[in-house]
Amino acid sequence: MKQHKQLGFTIVELLIVIVVIGILAAITIVSFNGVQEKAKMTQAQTDIRNLTQAITAARLNTGKTLRNITNSNDSRGSKVAADAALDAIADASGINISGLKKGDPWGSWYRIDENELELNATDCRQDRIEVNGRTAMTVFVPFSQAPCL
Helix, strand or coil, X not given: CCCCCCCCCXXXXXXXXXXXXXXXXXXXXXXXXXXXXXXXXXXXXXXXXXXXXXXXXXXXXXXXXXXXXXXXXXXXXCHHHHHHHHHHHHHHHCCCCXXXXXXXXXXXXXXXXXXXXXXXXXXXCCCEEEECCCHHHCEECCCCCHHHC
């Protein structure tokens, strides 16, 4: 009597391989999402640091408050206002920050609130840079004017 050799895989073997591949894919996807979020946070922090340095340079170059540099009290309301503020800061500082016009890593624009001396000569609320929806990333720009130092 002849015996036939079995060629190929059984259904159970194939199912086991598919389940193992699925588990490995799920672990990889979860790990990858965490890495992406960390990369976005790092990029936003770098952008904010660059913007803060440009603001500081613009203040030093002009001797003006951020409010007087941008001709605005609050550039948070629209992307157009934020882009105009970035242009004014870039012109006054001599630093190219045009890349910040593309916005934050989550697809929104950076919001700039020009508070220092906004209301009067002793109004010492700090200028700040905000990332939309991420209050933990709000950065206060150091004071620049004598009444506030």
